[in-house]
Amino acid sequence: EAEVAQSPRYKITEKSQAVAFWCDPISGHATLYWYRQILGQGPELLVQFQDESVVDDSQLPKDRFSAERLKGVDSTLKIQPAELGDSAMYLCASSLSAGSYNSPLHFGNGTRLTVT
Amino acid sequence: RKEVEQDPGPFNVPEGATVAFNCTYSNSASQSFFWYRQDCRKEPKLLMSVYSSGNEDGRFTAQLNRASQYISLLIRDSKLSDSATYLCVVYDNYGQNFVFGPGTRLSVLP
Numbered sequence A: 001e002a003e004v005a006q007s008p009r010y011k012i013t014e015k016s017q018a019v020a021f022w023c024d025p026i027s028g029h030a031t032l033y034w035y036r037q038i039l040g041q042g043p044e045l046l047v048q049f050q051d052e053s054v055v056d057d058s059q060l061p062k063d064r065f066s067a068e069r070l071k072g073v074d075s076t077l078k079i080q081p082a083e084l085g086d087s088a089m090y091l092c093a094s095s096l097s098a099g100s101y102n103s104p105l106h107f108g109n110g111t112r113l114t115v116t
Numbered sequence B: 001r002k003e004v005e006q007d008p009g010p011f012n013v014p015e016g017a018t019v020a021f022n023c024t025y026s027n028s029a030s031q032s033f034f035w036y037r038q039d040c041r042k043e044p045k046l047l048m049s050v051y052s053s054g055n056e057d058g059r060f061t062a063q064l065n066r067a068s069q070y071i072s073l074l075i076r077d078s079k080l081s082d083s084a085t086y087l088c089v090v091y092d093n094y095g096q097n098f099v100f101g102p103g104t105r106l107s108v109l110p
Helices: none
Strands: A005-007 A010-013 A019-024 A031-037 A044-050 A053-056 A065-068 A075-079 A088-095 A111-115 B004-006 B011-014 B019-025 B032-038 B045-050 B055-057 B060-065 B070-075 B084-092 B097-100 B104-109
Touching: A010 A019, A019 A031, A019 A088, A019 A111, A031 A075, A031 B097, A044 A065, A044 A075, A044 B097, A075 A088, B004 B084, B011 B019, B019 B084, B019 B104, B032 B060, B032 B070, B045 B055, B045 B060, B070 B084
Parallel strands: A010 A111, B011 B104
Antiparallel strands: A005 A019, A019 A075, A031 A044, A031 A088, A044 A053, A065 A075, A088 A111, B004 B019, B019 B070, B032 B045, B032 B084, B055 B060, B060 B070, B084 B097, B084 B104
């Protein structure tokens, strides 16, 4: 079964440093999502791409977070500078198209970020 | 009010028990509904989609009540391996994104 690839799996960084995450969705999936999940809570959307275009980044803290999907395939999420409160699991997901029963979300393994 | 709410949990049940989870959603225009399972410190994985007529997959049964805006998941004959957090997910047609509930944790005890 095709998978969403994410790296790194774990990242420890000091506050005020920059950190970047990478995601490669399932081939052919036009829609890509970045979620943040704090322990004990459900994932919360940070940014959604349709191909190379941002569809929704209303919950992305744009003063420190940025995301891009330049060629409409893989994507990077960057945090600069990192803060202690950014410690969380960062999940990338993709879907064939947006939201039908035939295209549910498929998640990558996630990146667990710890900011010290 | 949160868009998607779930039973707070945790649920601790013995092996073989039947357990039901409920989920309510606030957006009446939502069209697609899903249950995901998430093991501790792992990514969510699709358990099943929830169709209007209700659907069953082995020991798992999902039902949708559009009038009352709730979704349920029933697990029969619980196994130790069913221990996980179950996430209710609703697709918001207006915002065109998936909205997650906070999850309900299940522990199946020997």
